[in-house]
Amino acid sequence: MENFHKPLKSFDFLADSLPFGYAYNFDNYLFNKIKHIKTQGIEERADYFIVNNVRKRLEGKIHFLLRDNIAYSPYKSLFGSFEFNRNLHPNLIAEFWQFIEGDLCRRSIKTVKIISFAECYMPRKAAVIHEVLTNSGFKITRRAINHHISVNEAPLQDQMHPMEVRRLNKCVRSGFVFRQENTGKAMEIYEYIARCRREQGLEVSISEEKFRSYIDEFPQNYPAFSVRRGEEIMAATICIVPHRLVLYNFLPGSLRQYKTYSPTVMLISGLYDYCRDRKTDLLDLGISTEEDGTDQESLIAFKERMGAERSYKYFYEKNI
DSSP states (O other), X not given: OEEEEEEETTEEEEESOOOTTOEEOSOOOGGGSHHHXXXXXXXXXXXXXEEETTTTEEEXXXXXXXXXXXXXXXXXXXXXOOEEOTTSOHHHHHHHHHHHHHHHHHTTOOEEEEEOOOTTTOHHHHHHHHHHHHXXXXXXXXXXXXXXXXXXXXXXXXXXXXXXXXXXXXXXXXXXXXXXXXXXXXXXXXXXXXXXXXXXXXXXXXXXXXXXXXXXXOTTTSOEEEEEETTEEXXXXXXXXXXXXXXXXXXXXXXXXXXXXXXXXXXXXXXXXXXXXXXXOEEEEEEOBOTTSOBOHHHXXXXXXXXXXXXXXXXXXXXX
């Protein structure tokens, strides 16, 4: 363990290892857990921590995967970025970055790439990260529109556009049923979604082999859902639970032949009810922006008719 710097009397910045027995004093998201980071395909890693040595607590962290003189947070995952106690002063996060940058330079890193979580997850923390990184010379390579639905006691229909309510009612009249699939059905759902993607001339963003490994390693974090008529799948999705209070609609799909029914409306409505039953605060519908920055206008309109609100997800990069 290396102790490089003491920003305040009770805090230390550490690289690569932690004192034994220090407890987390902030939310630790799935994608920033070491077990999940190890699935991303790069072995070399740099881990950085803020610790409170008086209270014996971990107050903040970030993980990087290192390849070809580039530091990624994350390499292949929904997001990486900083996690920290919400009560830490922004100046401490800025000092933390300066410590990290110096250490990455010593490791011959030339470029740093950080994908942060959507603002809706933790608005105050997102604002602190944005301010620290932009003031530290990071450029924004992509600002993606992200949509989410805040879950409360009211039914989703109260927030939906009347057009989508009519489509939902049509699904109900047609005998469609939303259901959570058991783990044994996960590959059937994956294969259906892959078929939907092929119909659009696209590939699934996660390989079958990788998805199988996630189901094996994190069975509670990758639930699958479907809308069916009998046993026929009308729409389906694989979700991710990045945190106990968030459900992310990761891989939704429906074949064109069912377009007149719009079963995706029932799928989202079912996910909302699932969240409400489990006291989940946020249904994340994901980004609606292409990699080149182009907004997907029809997708944005649909999500907002479903009652979703927009926030932003930032992609940062800096040459050091």
